[in-house]
Amino acid sequence: MDSQILVGISACVLGEKVRFDSGHKASAFVNKELSPYLRFVAVCPEVGIGMSVPRPTIRLISDKQRIALVETKDASKDYTDAMQSYANQKVDGFLDQPLCGYIVCAKSPTCGMERVKVYGNNHAEKSGVGLYTQVLLERMPWLPVEEDGRLNDPVLKENFITRVFCLADFYQSMGDEPTRGKIIDFHSRYKLTLMAHHPDSYRELGRLVAHIADYDLDDFVARYRLGLMNAMAHRATRKNNTNVLMHLQGYFKRALGKKEKAELRKVIDDYRVGLLPLLAPLTLIKHYLHTYPDPYLADQRYFQPYPEELRLRYGL
Template sequence: MVDSVISPRAEPGIVVGISACLLGHKVRYDGGHKRADFCEQILSHYFQFEPVCPEVAIGLGVPRPTIRLVQRQGETRVEAGDGSFDVTQPLTDYAMTMSQKLGHLSGYVFCAKSPSCGMERVRLYGEAAGAKVGIGVYARTLMQQLPLLPVEEDGRLNDPELRENFVMRVFAYHDWQQLCRQGVTRGRLIAFHSRYKYQLLAHHPGAYRELGRYLANMTELPLQHIAERYSAGLMQALRCRATRRNHTNVLQHLQGYFKKQLTAAQKAELQGSIDKYRRGILPLMAPMTLLQHYLREYPNAYLQQQVYLHPYPEELALRYGL
C-alpha cells in the first residue's frame, strides 16, 4: 500500500490560551486582575501565552456589573447579578467563533469559578437547589469544540499532580500538532507511538495496549480516520493521572534494558530505589535520576527517544513533587 500523507501546515511555537486576568490584565468586573504567579513567572518562559477575556470581548466594560450562572427551567444562563441583562448567547457565539481561530493552541488555562471561563465548580444560582455548580459558558463551548485541547484552571495548577499532568499534556499535544504539520504518514504515526509507549503505560495501561493493537491493524483504514482516532485515544489516556503503581511498572520495564550492563550492586541499588518509590519513601525523581545516569553511561537509542524520560524541560522540576 502506498503510504499517503495528510497535508502539512505551518508550524508555530507552543502557544497556550489563557484568561487575560491571570496574566495581570485588569479586565475583571471590578477593574482588577487575578494574576497566577506560576503561569506568569514560570510557564511564560516555555509557552507563548495568548490572553483572552470573553466578557470584555463581547462588549462588557471595565468595571462592569457582576454576572453569574443561573439555572432557569433546566437551562443554564449567564445573567447580570440583578437580572438586568443576559449574555449567554453572546458568550456562546464568541466561543464558537474563537474555536475556529484557536486551532493553533496547544493548551488553555481558564480562570477558576468564572461564569464565563470556569471549567468546573462554578457556583450555580436559581432553581438548581441540589446541584449548585456548573461550567462557565465560554469554557464549556470551547472544550466541546476543541475536545483534544489540554485545559486546566489556575487554582488546580497549585496541585503538583494536576500541574505536572497539564504541562505534560500540553507538550504531548504540541508534539502531535508538529507531526500533523510535518504531514502524517503511517510510518511517522508508528514512530510517534513508539516514542509514547512508556508514557501511555504510565498513564493508562489499557489504552497503551488498545492503541498498539489498533495501529498494528490499521492497513485497511483511511489515514485521516486513523490519525483522528489515535490522537483522541492518546489525549484521553494522558488525562488520567499516572499512578505510583503504573510508574513502578514502567520503571521496572526500563530497568530491564540494563540487565546485561549493570553490576549486581548497581542492579540492587536501582531496584531498591524503585521499591522505595513504590512504597512512598522516595520521590519519582530518585529512580529516574539513576536510570538517566545509566542511560548516559550505556546509551540505548530506543530508550533515549522515549517521551517518558523527558516529557518537558527538566528545568520545570515538575516531577520532584510526585
C-alpha cells in the same frame, strides 16, 4: 521542541486588568515559570462580547429549559446567546492553529471548568461549567484544559504540563503533512509514557496503530489524537510508574553487575513505598542509559516529557 507552544489563557490569569472590578488574578506560576516556554493567547470572553471594565457582575441561572448567563442584579440582561456565539467564533479560530492547552479562571461563570455556581429557586449549586469553557470543551475534547487554582497542586500541575508538551510534540511530529510513518514513530516514543498514565489506553492505542492501514489518514489522526490525550488526562500513579521503572530495569539485566542491580532495585522500591521522589530512580536509570546506550530507550519521552528546568518531578 519549539519553545513557543501555543496555549490559550483567561486574560485575568495572565495579569490583565479585565475583571468586573478592574482587577486581575495573575498566576505567578504562569507568568514566571511557564512564560519562557509557552506563547499565551489571552482571552477575556466578557470583554470579548463588549462588556465594560469595570462592569456589573454576572452569574449562571437555571430554568427548566436552559442555563443562562445574566447580570446578577438584573436577570433581564441576558448574555447567553452573545457568549455562545463569541465562544464558537473563538474556537473556529483555534481549530486553525496548533493550540496545545488552555488555562481558565476558576469559578467564573464564563471561564470556570467545573463547580461553577448555578443559581435557581433561591439556592445555588456548584454544578456548572462557564459558558465559554463549555463550548471549548465540547468542540475540542482532546485539548488539555486546567483551572488556574488547580495548578497549585503539584500532581495536577505536572499532569497538565505533560499533556501540553505531549500535544505540542504530536503536532510538531506530524508537521505540515501527517504520514503513517510519523504516527508510528511518535507512538513508539510515547509507549512508556502511556504505560505510566493509563495501561488500558496504552494497549488500545497499540491495537489502533497496528491497524493504521485500515483507516483514512485524516480520520486516524483525529481518532489517535483524542485517544492519546484522553489517556494522558489520567494522572501517572506511583503504581504505574513503578511498573514502568521495573520494565526499564529489564533492559539492563545483562549490562549491570550484581551490586548495580541491587542498587537499582532498592531505589525503585524506595520510590514505590514513597521514600524517594520519581526523580531518584529516573536519574539512576538515565545514568545507566548513558553508560549502556539503547536507541529505543533513548527516544522515550518518558525520561523528559517537558523541560527539566520546570522542576515538576521534584514533588512526585
